[in-house]
């Protein structure tokens with residue numbers, strides 16, 4: 001008998017001894033990080049409100065209870081009972097019964113009402129119907145991404161359960177090594193922005209954190225070929241952790257499956273959906289530009305199938321010697337600071353991913369309270385000694401002035417923006433400015449994937465800032481549903497029409513002018529000095545965005561199949577306070593108020609000057625050991 005089976009047998013015995021005699025256990029199984037307990041008495045289990053919580057804390061495991069398939073109430077009957085328990089106002093849009101596992105997925109407009117106070121309605125559902133409920137939100141704005149992901153996971157349920165069981169046995173395998181050490185190898189994003197990737201390793205476990213591309217330079221990819229990474233075979237990696245969906249962190253995650261990786265990806269549910277959206281678009285853009293995409297869309301589906309979504313604050317076993325916890329990073333939807341607890345109290349590492357320390361219109365600021373952290377791997381995008389950003393308030397005023405001036409002379413405002421994050425932030429600023437009469441109400445056209453990304457935001461309001469969440473819960477106050485927002489879905493014809501029409505605002509991808517519909521907008525409105533181009537996000541070295549900021553006014557474009565040059569005559573502005581990144585002050589404050597303060601900080605994800613400046617400032621100010629590593633360095637911590 002394997003060690004895992006033996007462990008499960010012991011667990012079954014322990015749980016049985018804790019249960020009242022009238023509750024029977026039929027099986028105990030690992031599915032991913034969870035311990036799934038099958039019982040013939042699901043209703044009694046649910047009546048005993050505290051039982052699961054007590055078991056979970058005694059066994060220090062996440063526990064899910066499911067009805068033994070043999071005792072299931074027939075779905076038609078269960079449906080009736082469930083609908084009696086759930087208040088009408090919850091707006092249930094779908095019930096999906098899975099007889100193989102006794103789970104019912106309830107899709108509702110107001111999931112909170114299906115859950116009830118402290119889960120009371122959920123428990124009532126099990127008490128009355130005997131099924132194990134899982135609740136998801138009906139997207140307030142229809143999202144093809146969300147519905148594609150949900151349908152796909154539904155189709156692949158059986159496969160997915162096999163994957164989860166395999167992962168579960170891997171996580172709970174016997175520890176082989178008696179050695180103790182912790183290492184981090186940098187595979188990218190050191191003294192540069194882009195291709196974020198790290199390996200966190202112990203004698204037992206290897207975890208890949210992020211795997212991104214480098215905007216503006218397709219050939220520079222993370223150093224996956226080294227032995228520490230995939231050089232010893234993709235299946236020597238135990239787990240992949242994704243901090244957030246931006247392509248410079250996520251683009252090559254699907255590629256891992258092409259290389260033979262077959263393990264789990266841990267990330268948040270919104271990051272999973274956004275990763276699907278952004279990587280599929282990435283393939284699309286590559287194909288349109290005549291490049292061979294590094295992987296096929298099938299690999300994106302593999303990535304989604306292997307994703308185990310975690311919520312902020314869930315402490316999760318992801319290897320015999322590693323626990324992972326995500327915390328809000330304040331950067332984009334679902335972005336997570338990834339905290340690793342290694343060994344039994346041996347060592348703690350936090351990867352910041354990209355962070356924003358202060359609250360923004362969209363998100364609460366990054367969390368910097370942890371039980372323990374010895375080493376922090378910190379982004380340094382704006383870590384340079386002069387990288388201070390304008391206050392959000394001043395930035396908003398600045399943007400509104402540019403819009404007013406452009407409007408007054410009959411021009412249009414073109415804003416290149418990342419589909420995810422900055423676009424929604426700008427949408428909120430503009431919606432409020434128009435509602436309060438600060439600027440005239442005019443159409444705001446959203447091109448590229450901005451509308452779809454916005455729909456995904458409204459599907460996960462619990463990841464947004466508290467007051468925004470409340471507004472989205474009330475349909476008539478949902479700012480993203482304001483009338484002036486227009487989704488460009490008619491392609492080139494619609495763009496031409498907008499370009500020859502009245503003053504308006506256009507938000508379009510890509511955010512750094514590296515491709516996408518922004519190229520077409522520049523062709524339509526770039527030659528007219530009455531129009532304005534406003535940069536609101538970071539422009540990486542090597543991108544057209546950075547070159548235009550530096551004064552370039554000629555852009556190569558393709559017009560009707562011919563290569564041509566476009567002379568840019570529009571007014572160029574940069575409004576810098578909308579970044580999703582903490583500025584120098586924010587990064588310093590993040591560390592200053594961090595609880596506890598780390599002993600060591602690796603400054604990464606910034607150009608050479610920014611990482612070195614930040615590293616030396618942290619050293620001088622807080623007397624901690626700091627580093628500005630190069631790619632392919634390895635640090636040993638224990």
Ligand SMILES: [Zn+2]
Pocket residue numbers: 244246331354
């Ligand atoms: Zn990012």
